[in-house]
Amino acid sequence: MEKKMSSLVKKIKKYLPYLAGILIIINLIFFFYVNKKLAPSDEAIVKILTNDDSILPRVIERLDEIKRQNTEKKVSLHYEELVKNSDLFLGNKNGSEVIIEFFDYNCGYCKRSFSEIMDLILENKNVKIILKELPVLGESSILASKASIASKKQGKYFEFHQELMNFSGPITIEDIIKISEKLKINFEKLKNDMNSNETVILINENYRLAELIEVRGTPAFIIKNKLIPGAIGKNEMLSLLNK
CATH class of the missing domain: 3.40.30.10 (Glutaredoxin)
Structure with a gap:
């Protein structure tokens, strides 16, 4: 059981940097729909992203920045x-x-x-x-x-x-x-x-x-x-x- 938990924790840690990008998209969807109390469809999500061409580049840029920061921390940690x-x-x-x-x-x-x-x-x-x-x-x-x-x-x-x-x-x-x-x-x-x-x-x-x-x-x-x-x-x- 401990080995399974350890493996699960490692997998979660591996994908943590990408959660920020996912949260950005969720927040954007929430912003557009919370007042209308609507559950956005796939088509609605696509419409949001395509109506504002800057959203996806911003998400990608943020993900790249998070990845860069994490890499710099690892390099610093193992520099010696x-x-x-x-x-x-x-x-x-x-x-x-x-x-x-x-x-x-x-x-x-x-x-x-x-x-x-x-x-x-x-x-x-x-x-x-x-x-x-x-x-x-x-x-x-x-x-x-x-x-x-x-x-x-x-x-x-x-x-x-x-x-x-x-x-x-x-x-x-x-x-x-x-x-x-x-x-x-x-x-x-x-x-x-x-x-x-x-x-x-x-x-x-x-x-x-x-x-x-x-x-x-x-x-x-x-x-x-x-x-x-x-x-x-x-x-x-x-x-x-x-x-």
């Missing part, structure tokens, strides 16, 4: 965890302006964002980009993330990351071997490190963090407790950092 493992990064290791990026090597928008990030760290020497490998696009993505993380053991993470971000098409083990040869990486050691518990734990930790703050896809950026889904440009990153 998000920045804790920051050994995989771009830019200034000790930079005080921090951006966290969740990404996948097979994600086209992530590749597009990479050039913007490189422009940013060249322009602003105080920025640190903490990289969260989040392979969500299949086995090829998992393979790429494992190889990239493992390359750090040989001091080649940035170079490997750059090669994968500039790579076109699904990444295979043959591609990993070629990149290793190009960067003069010991592939046998890389392969062992790819399958180490340390590598697997790090990727699983990124999955856990992404779920906690409701990252739904890649890329996703965190800048000053704000979660920004999707690709953004250098200027938008700078603007958010300066707010």
Whole structure:
């Protein structure tokens, strides 16, 4: 019984943010009909919403605002965890302006964002980009993330990351071997490190963090407790950092 109650409570909490929007609609209907003591039909509700084009956008805007506020609370709550493992990064290791990026090597928008990030760290020497490998696009993505993380053991993470971000098409083990040869990486050691518990734990930790703050896809950026889904440009990153 306790397990069932716990499950029910979780479901209720999940949908709480959307109740505000529902209440707005109910209040609007109540406002129009309470004095007439009429029970509104479906047609009447549609008429209310279509007669005032601003109602639905306001409801949607309010729902988005509630969702944004809830996400910011979650990011703030877990921020220390998000920045804790920051050994995989771009830019200034000790930079005080921090951006966290969740990404996948097979994600086209992530590749597009990479050039913007490189422009940013060249322009602003105080920025640190903490990289969260989040392979969500299949086995090829998992393979790429494992190889990239493992390359750090040989001091080649940035170079490997750059090669994968500039790579076109699904990444295979043959591609990993070629990149290793190009960067003069010991592939046998890389392969062992790819399958180490340390590598697997790090990727699983990124999955856990992404779920906690409701990252739904890649890329996703965190800048000053704000979660920004999707690709953004250098200027938008700078603007958010300066707010």
